[in-house]
Amino acid sequence: MHNENVDLFKEVFETYKEYSGTVVETHIQKLRELDRFLPPMQSFFIVTNTSKQTYEFVSKNFEYTLGLSAERMLNEGVTYxxxxxxxDDLPIWMQVLEDFxxxxxxxxxxxxxxRLxxxxNFRVRKSDGMYLNLIEHLNPTYFDESGKPIIGIAHINVVGGSEQRPIIGTIKKxxxxxxxxxxxxxxxSQKLLSDSLTNREQDVTRLIALNNTSKQIGEKLFISPRTVDVHRRKILKKLDMDSTQELVQYCLINQFF
Structure with a gap:
């Protein structure tokens, strides 16, 4: 199939009209901020149902991106x-989910x-037998009676080839x-420099990489611009970086986005 005309976000909202005007729409719109870092034509959406071990929706770009079968995803679920x-990644990935x-x-x-x-990240084998590194952002949409998330919409993007990368799990709200x-x-998987950054410093780093000013970051995180500047100096000292592009790459590797 040709992917040039696929609008992933439009496809989701046309399929799940109930998302419009809800916090799910806010989550999905936030993903648009990452389009220049995570190319949308190398991504796809799926809707997962963990209680049934099935996928209720697989976007059109799934087959283009991986060469795998959307029909088998819908019919066979997690088995496929x-x-x-x-x-090597599957048992670690399952531990991440358990901890989450x-x-x-x-x-x-x-x-x-x-609001979570x-x-x-993990590696998946394409139809040609080669592996790709993927990063997944999942937002819960339905909970069981105990409050456990059981249905969620996931945005998955290719972020590299078959090279082994540390598996990193993040929860943001x-x-x-x-x-x-x-x-x-x-x-x-292993210790990275990100382990030396606090959660707040990670948020500031992400917003700096997204070209926010200190004033904008302060407004978004409910801290003063002066406090942002203090965080900025500490971050740059810890990471020994002096360019936004370096921060962008750092955020991608450490999954701050």
Whole structure:
């Protein structure tokens, strides 16, 4: 299929009209900020149902991006999807999910759980046998009676070839300004420089990379511009970087976006 005319965001809202005007729409619109870093023509959406181990929706770009079968995704669910995961990544990925759920159920009030965004990375085998590194942003849309997320919409993007990368899991939450704040960030493979940054510094780093001024960052995170500048100096000292492009690459590698 040709991918030039596929509008991933339009496709989602045409399929799930109930998302319009909800926090799900806010999550999805936030992804548009990343289009210049995560090319939309190398991405796709899926809607997951963990209670049934199925996928309720697979966007048109799925087959173009990976060469895998959207029909089998819909008919066979996780059985088909998991068989294409890199065998070294799958058990780590499952541990990430387990930790995410523990953190959610213990640390996040029920009324705030629809404002969460879960992010992790893994490798998937394409139809030609080659692996690609993917990054997934998942937002919960439905919860069971205990408050556990069981249905979510996931945006998945290609971020590299078959090289092994540290698997990193992140949980962010939309604040009242509809800006993400980091609640949880863990490297499951090896120690990176990001381990030296606090959650707040990670948020400031992300917003700097997105070309926000100190005033804009302060408004979004409810801190003063002077405090932002203090964070900025500490971040640049810790990372020994002096350009926005370096920060962008750093955010991509460490999954701050």
């Amino acid at each position: 999807w998991f068989q294409n995961f890199h065998p 759920m523990k953190f959610t159920m213990l640390e996040v009030p029920f009324e705030e759980r629809d 965004s879960y992010t992790w 939309l604040n009242s300004q509809n800006e993400y704040e980091t609640l949880y960030h863990k490297n499951y």
